[in-house]
Amino acid sequence: MKVDVALTLALVPDDLSARDVAVVIDVVRATTTLVAALDAGALGVRPVGDLGEARALAAEHGVLLAGERQGHPPPGFHLGNSPREMTSDVVGGRELVLTTTNGTQAVVRCRGAGTILAGALVNAEATARAALAAEPERVLLVCAGSRGEVAADDVAAAGCLVGNLALLAGAEPGDGARIAAALFDAWRHDLLGLLRRSRSGQHVIEEGLEPDLAVCARVDALPLAVGLDGGGVLRKLGSS
């Protein structure tokens, strides 16, 4: 089995097939937030690109709207894009629509893969185990990045997953996987420091939401795997 890392969406290979597992990673903050929502009892999270589509879905199906523009919930939204907002009293038993830009593009870009998972530092080991359970030929870790540029937070989480996959299955790493593993290893004892210094982290700090970064930096704090179902909704695996 091979494991490789697409360091940005531009580097996702064109040859994704049903034998591949793709893991979409957007640590600060989309995938951390949606894992937190599912951990808190949300039934599903639908990633949606634009605000209009999100509002239409909410009007039609009575789902909770979550997302951000410049760090805050757009008008009419129930929730922002902060993992700290995803408490069971707010999201338990509900379906969410989460508007993201990078994260949604990443899901679309991975459409050819047989299985699509959502990974972050908070669920790294659970995600690695779920990826292996699919017995793929290749696990491709897809860093969503930020507006086309590489994001250190995503690459660090990819590196954490590479380590898990190497440990669990002796997966053979490509160049991108070695690069990501080196970043995670260099910062594993100060992931919060890396997130604070990253461009994504700097934006969150500027928006006054620095405590979110501590949540995003906690490895394996939310041990659940999340997969995309046939209807385009991200759900906790092992439930339905």
Next chain:
Amino acid sequence: MKVDVALTLALVPDDLSARDVAVVIDVVRATTTLVAALDAGALGVRPVGDLGEARALAAEHGVLLAGERQGHPPPGFHLGNSPREMTSDVVGGRELVLTTTNGTQAVVRCRGAGTILAGALVNAEATARAALAAEPERVLLVCAGSRGEVAADDVAAAGCLVGNLALLAGAEPGDGARIAAALFDAWRHDLLGLLRRSRSGQHVIEEGLEPDLAVCARVDALPLAVGLDGGGVLRKLGSS
């Protein structure tokens, strides 16, 4: 001053300006080979994309033709793309044309920069010093990669340059620069091991040219800076 790394050519920003220095990096093997040629007394190296253009230049100007397709010199070429071929008795006092694909594309992609240098592990510190001498607003380290994919050898050399720039000038690293620095730090005591494991290195080994990798892995072994002149020729800086 900022320092950042474009991990592949697709990630080179569109806003390169005259205030930027771009360093093109293709460790295995184009930039190592051309630095070796200039160190051995070649007067200049012109990077050219295709074989026909290279042959036309050679016919017209009597230059030496160097390059490879599948690891060996194409018909009519005087030299391959191996740094071990670049000895003073062969290249001393001569102009070379070097056909590369990734390396040439990288030079074209960096056209907007005020200064374009060619960097590798063998001339990392000299390249960092030359970049700083231009007093740029930004140093962009451009990893040529391999057929659009990220190449660990190039990223490691970029990380080595990031370390030098941080030491010499306290340069402020972006996310790409932190990623590259972590890769170099992880492998700094076994760069040859990293090159052997990289996809580019694997190709060189398959072609029977493994000893080239030891040359490519030697940090600061050839302490000269190389810059592109106005005529599109790479020359040793400090000479003309």
